[in-house]
Amino acid sequence: MGSFIDTILAKAASDKQTIVLPEGDDERTLKAAEAILADDIADLVILGDADAITASSYNLEGATVIDPRTAAEREEFAHALFELRKAKGMSEEQALDLMDNVLYFGNMMVKLGRADGMVCGACHSTSDVLRASLQILKTAPGVRLVSAFFIMIVPDCEYGDDGVFLFADSGLEIQPDSERLANIAVSSAGSWKTLIGTEPVVAMLSHSTYGSASANADRDKVIEATEIAQELAPGIRIDGELQLDAAIVPSVGASKAPESPVAGKANVLIFPDLDAGNIGYKLVQRLAKAEAYGPITQGLAAPVNDLSRGCSAEDIVGVIGITCVQSQAKKAQS
Numbered sequence: 590m591g592s593f594i595d596t597i598l599a600k601a602a603s604d605k606q607t608i609v610l611p612e613g614d615d616e617r618t619l620k621a622a623e624a625i626l627a628d629d630i631a632d633l634v635i636l637g638d639a640d641a642i643t644a645s646s647y648n649l650e651g652a653t654v655i656d657p658r659t660a661a662e663r664e665e666f667a668h669a670l671f672e673l674r675k676a677k678g679m680s681e682e683q684a685l686d687l688m689d690n691v692l693y694f695g696n697m698m699v700k701l702g703r704a705d706g707m708v709c710g711a712c713h714s715t716s717d718v719l720r721a722s723l724q725i726l727k728t729a730p731g732v733r734l735v736s737a738f739f740i741m742i743v744p745d746c747e748y749g750d751d752g753v754f755l756f757a758d759s760g761l762e763i764q765p766d767s768e769r770l771a772n773i774a775v776s777s778a779g780s781w782k783t784l785i786g787t788e789p790v791v792a793m794l795s796h797s798t799y800g801s802a803s804a805n806a807d808r809d810k811v812i813e814a815t816e817i818a819q820e821l822a823p824g825i826r827i828d829g830e831l832q833l834d835a836a837i838v839p840s841v842g843a844s845k846a847p848e849s850p851v852a853g854k855a856n857v858l859i860f861p862d863l864d865a866g867n868i869g870y871k872l873v874q875r876l877a878k879a880e881a882y883g884p885i886t887q888g889l890a891a892p893v894n895d896l897s898r899g900c901s902a903e904d905i906v907g908v909i910g911i912t913c914v915q916s917q918a919k920k921a922q923s
């Protein structure tokens with residue numbers, strides 16, 4: 590793994606957080622858990638069939654293993670879930686039934702402070718993972734929109750921060766309007782600062798650079814989103830609309846958008862919709878052999894992060910480290 594993830598894991602280990610891994614029946618999750626425990630990076634709670642987990646070939650000594658179907662906390666968590674969701678029509682019985690679902694049980698652990706964060710999605714779809722978190726944890730104070738990004742580490746790449754990029758939204762918001770797109774850009778700049786620590790340089794991506802394409806709704810959405818984002822965060826370098834080459838390649842940026850403070854230097858790439866963002870990250874991951882960590886959420890009241898069902902155990906280790914660093918940052922702010 591590259592130096593980005595080494596730095597993240599060292600930071601995670603410096604102030605250990607407690608992370609729930611609800612997919613205890615997934616082989617990659619157990620392999621990742623073994624690596625996290627061996628390097629003393631986080632305290633782990635693993636959910637699932639306790640007999641099967643403890644009988645697995647992985648050394649999970651030190652982890653707390655809970656089977657939600659028989660856990661002592663079921664009634665307490667179900668009642669708390671009912672209180673949270675009764676206005677939305679949930680009954681006590683439905684809340685208790687949901688405690689069989691590891692995603693709901695895990696989110697309740699985070700909600701009630703039994704864990705600092707959660708990582709899952711190796712064998713659950715993104716919509717199932719995120720819906721449960723959006724319903725239970727909700728947005729952080731002052732935040733209107735939750736969105737999701739990937740940290741991409743592209744090998745042998747001189748663009749971005751030596752090949753490090755943030756791609757958003759690659760996981761959650763399907764068709765953001767200009768206001769939502771602006772919010773995604775501003776949140777992504779904040780996430781870049783939290784995880785990478787250097788200055789975010791944010792490009793609002795389009796098929797057009799500075800009006801090169803004739804007016805159309807897609808282009809105009811990105812132009813409007815850029816204006817809103819610049820107003821929301823005047824201290825952050827955000828510019829658009831920019832094509833991908835103008836955003837990251839200095840010579841192309843200089844020729845297509847010479848006055849832009851972002852063109853040719855972008856490290857945070859904001860895609861116009863989820864089709865572009867999700868396809869874009871998978872292209873770079875698979876064709877450029879980039880490491881891809883995410884979807885990492887931003888704007889949730891507590892860090893719950895998703896995975897692609899195509900993830901490796903190493904990806905899970907990285908996302909656990911990122912979740913710990915997000916939790917440390919959240920505690921530092923409060």
Ligand SMILES: CC(C)(COP(=O)(O)OP(=O)(O)OC[C@H]1O[C@@H](n2cnc3c(N)ncnc32)[C@H](O)[C@@H]1OP(=O)(O)O)[C@@H](O)C(=O)NCCC(=O)NCCS
Nearest residue numbers: 715716719720723724733734735736759760761762867884
């Ligand atoms: C995440 C997702 C499931 C949420 O939307 P949904 O299915 O429409 O769920 P709901 O409308 O029931 O929303 C659930 C709750 O989340 C809230 N919510 C939904 N999107 C939100 C957002 N971006 N920010 C904050 N809250 C949000 C809703 O307001 C709702 O709250 P409430 O139940 O307390 O009123 C949906 O956006 C989705 O499927 N996204 C794409 C995921 C995906 O497939 N990605 C590709 C692979 S990574």
Ligand SMILES: CC(=O)OP(=O)(O)O
Nearest residue numbers: 715884896897898899
């Ligand atoms: C992030 C993502 O695309 O997830 P999945 O591959 O599981 O759909």
